Amino acid sequence: MSYTNIPKPTESELEILHVLWEHGPSSVRFVNDKLNEEREIGYTTTLKLMQIMADKGLALRNTESRTHIYKAAVSEADTQKRLLQKFVDTAFRGSAVKLVMQALGNHQASPKELDEIKALIEKMESEDDDQ
Amino acid sequence: MSYTNIPKPTESELEILHVLWEHGPSSVRFVNDKLNEEREIGYTTTLKLMQIMADKGLALRNTESRTHIYKAAVSEADTQKRLLQKFVDTAFRGSAVKLVMQALGNHQASPKELDEIKALIEKMESEDDDQ
DNA sequence: TTGCTTTTACGAAGAGCTTCGTATATAATT
DNA sequence: AATTATATACGAAGCTCTTCGTAAAAGCAA
Structure with missing residues (x-):
């Protein structure tokens, strides 16, 4: 699926955006660790969410290295x-x-x-x- | 299903609460007509939502007459x-x-x-x- | 090299919300 | 009385969101 205009972030997506806003471009591992300071959430859950966010246009990802780096695409x-x-x-x-x-x-x-x-x-x- | 503490209303439930807050106790028909001034929504959809709201504790209903009268249970x-x-x-x-x-x-x-x-x-x- | 760790990819389950079709009962109309 | 209109009840489909299990690939360690 692909999006022409960027949708509103959901609650979980907002949590992730807050990490990206605060810390800048980050790996899934880093974001997941930050989220786990607040609540328990599995690594693949965070991964999936961030992939969806990239798909929606809420985040951009750099796939050059094996560990993908995501950054916020919305302010x-x-x-x-x-x-x-x-x-x-x-x-x-x-x-x-x-x-x-x-x-x-x-x-x-x-x-x-x-x-x-x-x-x-x-x-x-x-x-x-x-x- | 039944609820011990009243949950937050969803977006659709809020629309209905706004009608109840503004106009006081109302029938499903009345609420549905009001909602349809804003957007198209089927009668049984509104009915179902209001039944759920009564179940959740967001609304109270008087079933004495055939046409049930609902009122907001939260301010x-x-x-x-x-x-x-x-x-x-x-x-x-x-x-x-x-x-x-x-x-x-x-x-x-x-x-x-x-x-x-x-x-x-x-x-x-x-x-x-x-x- | 062989096995352990880390990472991405994929799919799918489960929950909640919205929507409506259909059935059934009651009231109103002709 | 027969038909039409109005109301509630019930169930289920479709959607989104969250969650995670499993598989496959890539890197690291013994």
Whole structure:
């Protein structure tokens, strides 16, 4: 099977992407070891997932050496943006603000982080004023 | 099959919950009509989903009349909280702040909404000061 | 060289979700 | 009463995702 446009990563694929994003191009062995720091998962399971990801276009692989090296083919920011878009639609019926309020209410953020968010809001507001 | 603790709703189940949350207790016919305003879906498909939801504990049904009436057994806020928790973990590796920044950056929020968020942040900051 | 380890390839099982066809019962219509 | 419409119940197919067993190839060690 082959894909014309890259699909959203599944949950397991996301776990793998996080390893690739954090550590750069990696072998299946390396990724599997990282995943096993979080949960138990067989080597061939990881292998299969990464092969599927290459097939889907989520990852690229270098097959020059016997040990294939995979790297992420999608960026973290873009992927999070896509996933967030979908999530806002399905869980919050499109209301990003409701999601933001929930997220701020339920999770603790440091004073510094809160200030960052406030700064972003103020920046957005000043940009609106310009129009 | 029966469930001891209520599972997370799937995407289709969420669509149905949204109808129940918005319109209150409803028949399968009513829900199916609402869903069909968004996309094509067969009546027995909706029926089956709602029966499963009742089985899972996501919905309650009143079977007194021939036309069963279903109502949500989980609240919108609680459900969104649960889904958000999971989503932050999988897509943003637990960083709610990153999610908030993305959400604010990608979706337009009205000045009024931005002010609400700012107010919430300030309230949180003042609460922190008290400690 | 012979055997052990590592790696990829392949296929398939099992689970969950979505979808709908068919059967059956009940109500409404003519 | 006979027909038509509406409702629930049941089962199963098709899809995706996850998981892993097994086989084959390539490299390493005794």
